[in-house]
Amino acid sequence: MLYTGGVSFFALLAVFPAIAILIGFYKAVLSIGQVSEQAAALADVMPHAARAIFMTEIDRLANASARTVSAQSAFALIIGGYAAHRGFKALLAGLNLIHDESEPHGFLKFNLLAFFVALFAFALFTVVSGAVVTSRLLEHTGPGGAAEGGGVALVGLWPALGLVVGLTMLYRYAMSHRTPVAWFPAIVGGVLATIMSTISSWLCAIYVEQIAPLGATYGSVGAIVVLLIWLSWNVNAIFYGGAFATEMEIVQRSAGAPELEPADPLPESVVSLSERRASRPR
DSSP states (O other), X not given: OHHHHHHHXXXXXXXXXXXXXXXXXXXXXXXXXHHHHHHHHHGGGSOHHXXXXXXXXXXXXHTSOHHHHHHHHHHHHHHHHHHHHHHHHHHHHHHHHHTTOSSOOXXXXXXXXXXXXXXXXXXXXXXXXXXXXXXXXXXXXXXXOHHHHHHHHHHHHHXXXXXXXXHHXXXXXXXXXXXXXXXXXXXXXXXXXXXXXXXXXXXXXXXXIIIOOTHHHHGGGHHHHHHHHHHHHHHHHHHHHHHHHHHHHHHHHHTTOOOOOXXXXXXXXXXOHHHHHHHSOO
């Protein structure tokens, strides 16, 4: 819970600077309409209340002058970089705990690892968002064309595929300190986390829109609360995917290994849970 809260907080702190950076980047090569269209495609996975605040910020930046956006992007790079780095440190710390790493990284190595993971995640997000824009353009190439159906399918496929690739690489190379996690558990964990993230986004939308309208309780900050809930559920999905990959790795390594009995009995200071359960009165 502590790691989930830390990742969610810093992700919320980084998401709006990241929007400013992306808008500043895409404004140089795309039109305002294409920027808004791309943002609408990427916001489809969010609940309606969180999507509204996301799209409002997109429209504000998309219609601002290029000079203003450039200045904001430069400032946002500092804030967003700090928040993203801290968020990925919390994410890596949680995954290391899940993987039961007894020897922590050194200060410099851990910070460098978090920096490169954040850099890879941002590059992957940029590639995926560019693929979404391309798919949207293919969707509108012409009515009745073959590209129209393919564009619609790819718009939904690219975010999920990018998430699977990113989480697989995260589980394989960043979760273990000594040796990389095997490919099969990492891939299965990435696929499972992506499925859980999709389902949790869908359930979050149902919860905040039909079961518990949070705007009645939180007022104008209800959208921020919805965004935090959505972030925390997705971060939990990432941690559960890492836990599943860890359990698969343990099963694979222990398959066929002989069961070893301890050479000496346990000391009196060590509690045997099986003996304690057996001694309880029925």
